[in-house]
Amino acid sequence: MSLFDKLFGSHRQGDAPESRLPAERHAAVGASDAAHRAAQMLRAPTALMQLAEHEALAVVGFMRPRVFKRGTEIIRQGETADTGFMVLVLEGEITVESLMASRVNAATVKVLGPGSLIGEMALVDGAARSASCTASTEVKCAVLTRESLEALTTEQPATAAKLMTAVAQRLAERLRESSHKLQVYSKLVDTLQEEVDRLMPTPQGKHRS
Template sequence: MFKNLMDGIKTQLSRAPEMRKPRARMRSVQHSDSASRAAELLIAPTALMQLSPTEALTVVSYMTPRRIPMDTTFIHEGDKTETGYMLLLLEGEVTVENIVVSRRNPVTVSVLGPGSLIGEMGLIDGQARLASCTATTAVTAAILSRAALEKLSQDDPHTAAKLLLAVSLRIAERLRDTTEKVKRYSQLVQAMQQEIDHLMPT
């Protein structure tokens, strides 16, 4: 099923909106309720608040709609292929999981709903995926590929720059959050070690 999903994504990307002429691309979203909804979700607090509604609609015009069946793992942790895109979750729910060191079963990191971005780091650097993502319900998403981002950069450098800045700010925010968690974990380990040393002096 994963291969079929990836083949579907490849097919979608081969007919991607960045291949259309700019006027035709914008006409396709200007009077579309689904495109307007996608633009609203793109600038939601869970996504990229830094974009204006007009800029968000422009970005949506470069995105490709995609439906993902329930129980499909569409991103696999460690995958180094098919990493050059991100998804905006429009409908449905996605579970994000990690394989923690010394564990065999994945640990749920978060559950994402509409307005969430998935895979934005892959869009920027194309490196291996850091987590697995599974559709826990039927999912509707919009995909922004790296090719579409490059075309957006050529057609509308200002919007592309704001998009990249917004994505970078999201990544930086997550990095700060992770750093805080690592600090708290380190303090907890240190406190536990001090308690162990107190109870079992050497």
């Protein structure tokens, strides 16, 4: 039996975890080896490694099961109406693509597997999705909705605060990576321009900045 089936086998996909009694939820995840494994995935370097084990386990208790067939577009770049969820991949792979202004076709950014997290940025700020995510295989995952996040905040505010802090740190790391890439790109452009100027000097002997 798969991790997904062990974790969610007793719940229908339409069940809302925030509707369960806290004692029922705590007992269900506390006694489940599969829930502990899912919590470990949530704490992986590809997800929210800043969470403590008990905090990740509490978050898992508020997640819903979802299965996406191969080829399903889970998140669409530019989407603004359906931004209230993030996804923890338990089984399968997801292709992340981004449509750049200078390109006609979307470029594959990365392929994500079990333990990966997607959609956390829009869950925080509600802004448009920054990339498209498509199931490249059948994907089984755990979803945290904004409603569940609000319920977690009410029931366990300290855990919810730690979750949001971990998400913020993850987003900050992405921004630093993007900034570094832009710096490398800028240096590459300058180097190429210098080489062009050397091979094809302008009358002034230098290019315009």
